Amino acid sequence: MHPTRVIGLMSGTSVDGIDAALVEIVGTDLDLKVELLAGKTYPYPAALREKILAICGGAPISMAELAAIDDAIALVFAQAAQNIQVGYPPATLIGSHGQTVYHRPPGFSISENSVSANILPSHQSPFPYPQSLGYSLQLGRGALISRLTGITTISNFRVADIAVGGHGAPLVPRVDAYLLSHPQEARCIQNVGGIGNVTYLPPRRDDWLNQIRGWDTGPGNSLLDLAVQYFSNGAKSYDENGSWAASGSPCYPLVEKWLSQDYFRLPPPKSTGRELFGVTYLHQCLQDCQAYQLSPADVLATITELTAASIVNSYHAFLPRMPKCLLLCGGGSQNLYLKHRLELLLKSVKVLTTDEAGVSAEFKEAIAFAILAYWRQLGLPGNLPVATGADQEVVLGEVHPVTGDK
Numbered sequence: 001m002h003p004t005r006v007i008g009l010m011s012g013t014s015v016d017g018i019d020a021a022l023v024e025i026v027g028t029d030l031d032l033k034v035e036l037l038a039g040k041t042y043p044y045p046a047a048l049r050e051k052i053l054a055i056c057g058g059a060p061i062s063m064a065e066l067a068a069i070d071d072a073i074a075l076v077f078a079q080a081a082q083n084i085q086v087g088y089p090p091a092t093l094i095g096s097h098g099q100t101v102y103h104r105p106p107g108f109s110i111s112e113n114s115v116s117a118n119i120l121p122s123h124q125s126p127f128p129y130p131q132s133l134g135y136s137l138q139l140g141r142g143a144l145i146s147r148l149t150g151i152t153t154i155s156n157f158r159v160a161d162i163a164v165g166g167h168g169a170p171l172v173p174r175v176d177a178y179l180l181s182h183p184q185e186a187r188c189i190q191n192v193g194g195i196g197n198v199t200y201l202p203p204r205r206d207d208w209l210n211q212i213r214g215w216d217t218g219p220g221n222s223l224l225d226l227a228v229q230y231f232s233n234g235a236k237s238y239d240e241n242g243s244w245a246a247s248g249s250p251c252y253p254l255v256e257k258w259l260s261q262d263y264f265r266l267p268p269p270k271s272t273g274r275e276l277f278g279v280t281y282l283h284q285c286l287q288d289c290q291a292y293q294l295s296p297a298d299v300l301a302t303i304t305e306l307t308a309a310s311i312v313n314s315y316h317a318f319l320p321r322m323p324k325c326l327l328l329c330g331g332g333s334q335n336l337y338l339k340h341r342l343e344l345l346l347k348s349v350k351v352l353t354t355d356e357a358g359v360s361a362e363f364k365e366a367i368a369f370a371i372l373a374y375w376r377q378l379g380l381p382g383n384l385p386v387a388t389g390a391d392q393e394v395v396l397g398e399v400h401p402v403t404g405d406k
Ligand SMILES: Nc1ncnc2c1ncn2[C@@H]1O[C@H](COP(=O)(O)OP(=O)(O)OP(=O)(O)O)[C@@H](O)[C@H]1O
Pocket: 011, 012, 013, 014, 015, 016, 191, 192, 193, 194, 195, 196, 220, 221, 225, 238, 239, 240, 241, 242, 329, 330, 331, 332, 334, 335, 336, 365
C-alpha cells in the first residue's frame, strides 16, 4: 500500500506559532502507521499574535476585522504548509486545525447569559432551552489555505462533534488510541500545552476501545506563561525548563484553594480554554498570592503545582485505575520542574514523553490533525464520544477541494 503524504497544521491555546508536520500515513486503525518526515514551528508575526490574544481575551472586534484576521491566519498557515514540504514530493492533503479564538462547552444556559438575554425573543421558546450546544470557533479558513497551496484542505474539525452534542474537544484521544496504546500496559497520554488534556488508554485487549477516557485537565502552561510575562515585564514568554519555578517553593494552601474550584470537580467529559484559565484567572491567583507574600519564584512554583496537582488529582478522581506509565507531550513536556513534580505526585507511575514511544512530543497535535484529515477522506470517524460527550461517532472536518487557479 502506498503511503499518503499529509500536512498537519495546528496552533494551540499558547498562540506561540503554527506547528506544521509533514507525515506519511498507512493503515487506518490498529494497523495505522505514521512517519514524521518534517516538523517545524513557524512563529506568528508579532502583530497578528497580539491581535489573536486580544480576541481570545474578549476584546471587541468588527465583522470586517474578524474576516481579515481569519484570512491573515489562513495565509500564515498556508505559508507554513508550503515551507514544511520544501525538499519533499508535495503532499496531497492538508489537515488544518486553525486557531481557536473562542470555546464554550455545551450545556451552557442561553437564557441566563447576560449577552444573549438581551437579544433573545421575549416569547416562550419552542426549543429546549436552556441546555445549548457547545460553540467553538477556529480561525484560518480552509478555503483560503486550499486555494493558496493548491492542496485539498480539511478544516473546522470540531463542529461536527459539537453538532451531535459533544464538546468538540479533546479530539486527539482516538488518534492516541491507535498510535500509542500498548498490548499489556495501561497508559495516560498527557498533553501540556496552554491547556492540559489527557487520554487514558487501557491495555489493548477485549473491550479496550470502550474503556478509553479523555478530558481537558485544566491549565497547562497558560497561567504560567502569563505569570512569567508579568514578572519579567514581557522580557520572557515562558519559564524555560521550569528553572525559575524550581528556584521557589509551592504554597500548598493556595494550591488546595484553587483546586476546590468547580472545573476540577466536574466529571468528564469536559473541556476548557483560555476563557477560564486566562488573564482574569491569573489576576485572581496573583491577588491570592499577596496574602502569603510570595516571591515571583514562589508564585511560579505554586502555579506549576496547580498544573501538576490538577492533572494527578483528576486521574485519581476519574480513572478506573491508575496507569503504569504516563507519556507527556506538548511544550510543557520540556518543563523539567513540572515533570519532576508529576513524578513525585504520581509515585510508582513511570513518567516519560511520547518521543520514547515513537511519537514526537512536540508535533503530536499537528500529526493528529493530519490523521484526522486522512480519516475524513476515508469517511472514517474522528471523535471518541466518551471523550467529547457526543451522542455518536462522526466523520470530522469540512473539505475544501482545490478549485481553479491559485
Ligand atoms: N523548554 C521549555 N521549557 C518549559 N516550557 C516550555 C519549553 N518549551 C515550550 N514550553 C511551554 O510550552 C508552551 C507551548 O506548548 P504547545 O505548543 O504544546 O502549546 P499549544 O499547542 O499552543 O497548546 P494546546 O495544546 O493547549 O492547544 C509554551 O508556551 C511554553 O509554556
